[in-house]
Amino acid sequence: MDDEKINPVLAKSLLFNMYKIRQVELKIADLYAEQEMRCPVHLSVGQEAVAVGVCNQLANTDIILSAHRSHAHYLAKGGNIDKMLGELYGKDTGCAKGKGGSMHLIDLDAGLIAAVPIVGSTIPIGVGAAWGKKLRGEKEKTIVFFGEGATETGVFHESIGFAALHDIPVIFVCENNLYSVYTHVRDRQSKQRSLKNIIEGHGIKYLHGNGNNVLDVHKIVKDSILHIENIKKPILIEFDTYRWLEHCGPNYDDNLQYRNKEETDRWINKCPIKQLQELLIEKEFITIDEVDNHLNNLEIEIKESFERTKKANFLPPESLFDDIYSE
Ligand SMILES: Cc1ncc(C[n+]2csc(CCOP(=O)(O)OP(=O)(O)O)c2C)c(N)n1
Numbered sequence: 001m002d003d004e005k006i007n008p009v010l011a012k013s014l015l016f017n018m019y020k021i022r023q024v025e026l027k028i029a030d031l032y033a034e035q036e037m038r039c040p041v042h043l044s045v046g047q048e049a050v051a052v053g054v055c056n057q058l059a060n061t062d063i064i065l066s067a068h069r070s071h072a073h074y075l076a077k078g079g080n081i082d083k084m085l086g087e088l089y090g091k092d093t094g095c096a097k098g099k100g101g102s103m104h105l106i107d108l109d110a111g112l113i114a115a116v117p118i119v120g121s122t123i124p125i126g127v128g129a130a131w132g133k134k135l136r137g138e139k140e141k142t143i144v145f146f147g148e149g150a151t152e153t154g155v156f157h158e159s160i161g162f163a164a165l166h167d168i169p170v171i172f173v174c175e176n177n178l179y180s181v182y183t184h185v186r187d188r189q190s191k192q193r194s195l196k197n198i199i200e201g202h203g204i205k206y207l208h209g210n211g212n213n214v215l216d217v218h219k220i221v222k223d224s225i226l227h228i229e230n231i232k233k234p235i236l237i238e239f240d241t242y243r244w245l246e247h248c249g250p251n252y253d254d255n256l257q258y259r260n261k262e263e264t265d266r267w268i269n270k271c272p273i274k275q276l277q278e279l280l281i282e283k284e285f286i287t288i289d290e291v292d293n294h295l296n297n298l299e300i301e302i303k304e305s306f307e308r309t310k311k312a313n314f315l316p317p318e319s320l321f322d323d324i325y326s327e
């Protein structure tokens with residue numbers, strides 16, 4: 001990890017936000033078997049650095065879009081744990097009143113304007129939202145998160161072309177975790193395919209970074225924000241990362257044999273949280289006691305949030321048709 005000129009306050013805030021996401025998701029994994037969360041869950045354990053490195057420098061009014069794997073993006077963007085768990089438990093405390101579930105988080109207060117599990121589907125929505133902002137002269141930023149699998153959809157290519165044509169200042173963030181469900185990228189894309197060439201072919205700036213190094217992510221995104229503010233054109237950043245757990249669900253999936261343990265272990269070793277924690281302890285920016293204390297408080301906060309959520313109500317059946325159309 002490049003430890004030159006680390007801002008300790010920033011680094012601690014990045015670390016604490018990654019802890020929060022990791023702890024919440026591990027608790028979801030832990031309690032999933034109780035079958036009270038009745039929606040599928042796609043956990044981001046191992047991928048926290050991208051969400052945090054990007055969202056830590058966004059304002060509340062900046063907007064993000066996500067897909068099926070959206071918990072990290074929502075929490076990193078300032079989303080509320082109760083409102084997220086409410087959604088997973090289908091309770092009226094959820095950010096979509098429990099009607100959406102894990103794959104349809106939406107919370108305008110946090111600037112998450114859509115998370116939709118149809119792969120690629122939020123990319124044109126993000127481009128449209130950013131275009132609207134441009135036409136209205138609004139300065140808030142628009143960031144669209146998607147996996148490398150989404151770059152194989154037609155709508156991704158149409159959206160990129162449209163954003164380039166109209167100089168729409170949107171930041172596309174591609175989290176390349178090598179897999180789309182159970183299929184490795186080498187079994188889906190030709191050897192010659194290059195996302196960089198595709199993007200640059202449209203005249204869009206392409207950047208690439210280590211998605212397990214939150215300081216790197218933060219720096220690249222900071223530069224990208226300056227780029228879109230100055231040049232007022234789109235940009236795409238591809239981050240390499242890895243999900244530790246199964247594609248959908250709370251478990252490790254070594255038994256499925258579509259990826260081997262050596263590969264998984266290698267990535268687990270590159271844990272974004274462990275790397276930053278070790279660096280900050282070594283630099284004496286944080287002490288073990290401070291870490292333990294923070295993690296204990298976090299555990300209590302999360303436990304209480306689960307307890308409140310379990311006790312919360314479901315919406316009454318007669319509200320089924322509410323909120324379908326905007327008033
Ligand atoms: C249009 C469409 N095709 C297929 C699926 C089934 N599906 C759900 S998630 C997923 C994998 C997407 O991979 P990627 O975009 O790399 O995201 P990751 O799961 O790795 O975060 C697929 C194929 C879907 N939801 N939508």
Ligand SMILES: [Mg+2]
Binds near residue numbers: 176180
């Ligand atoms: Mg993927």
